[in-house]
Structures are given as structure tokens and as C-alpha cells.
Amino acid sequence: MLSTRRYQHAATAGAALLAAACVGSFAHRSYVPAILFGLGVLVLTEAALREHRRLRRRRLEDDWARRRALGESPPPLTPCCLLARSSGKDIHDQNCTSDHTLSRFLDRIEQQHREET
Ligand SMILES: [Zn+2]
Known part of the structure; x- marks a missing residue:
């Protein structure tokens, strides 16, 4: 679980840095690098959201397994x-x-x- 959270934070930080680089490139009228930075923002944002979903699913599975180990019968x-x-x-x-x-x-x-x- 720790590595999933680490990937999520790294992707989020990378997306923020690339967004700043994208804005800076647009300000300097360098449109081609700005577009490439924008694509990087999209890729890293998707990666961060994917890791967030994976972390949330793992927490739900852990809670489900904990309840089952305590003798409950939680729904799937x-x-x-x-x-x-x-x-x-x-x-x-x-x-x-x-x-x-x-x-x-x-x-x-x-x-x-x-x-x-
Ligand atoms: Zn199944």
C-alpha cells in the first residue's frame, strides 16, 4: 500500500510541475513544448487517478477481509x-x-x- 501511495504522490507532483512548465511555455510563446508538457500533464494525472482508485479498492478489500475475519458475513x-x-x-x-x-x-x-x- 505504501508504494501505491508513493506512486500517486509522485505522479501528482509531476503533473503539477508539468502544468507549471506548460503555463511558462505558453507565456513565452513556445507552443510546441507547451503542448508536449500538456500531454505529460494528462498522462501523469491519469496515473495519479489510477493509483488513487487502486488504493481505495485495496482499502475496501482490507476492510472486507477484516470484517470477515471477525466472523461477520459482509456482502461482496x-x-x-x-x-x-x-x-x-x-x-x-x-x-x-x-x-x-x-x-x-x-x-x-x-x-x-x-x-x-
Ligand atoms: Zn470475483
């Missing part, structure tokens, strides 16, 4: 895991917060088989 997070979101819910990673036990998998396969016949 939305999405249940990041791999499910990118795979269209076909694949789940090891930190998935939904129930994917073997018995539930077999029930789903049997239900699909019954629907086909």
Missing part, C-alpha cells in the same frame, strides 16, 4: 474483484469477495445443463 464488493470486471465476470482472482465455491460452481453448471435440455 462491487465488482467482486478487479479481474472479474475486466473479464466480464468469467474469471475471478484469488482476492475475490464473492462466493465461488465448488458446490456453487457445480450448481451453476447443473442449472445451465437443465436449461439446455
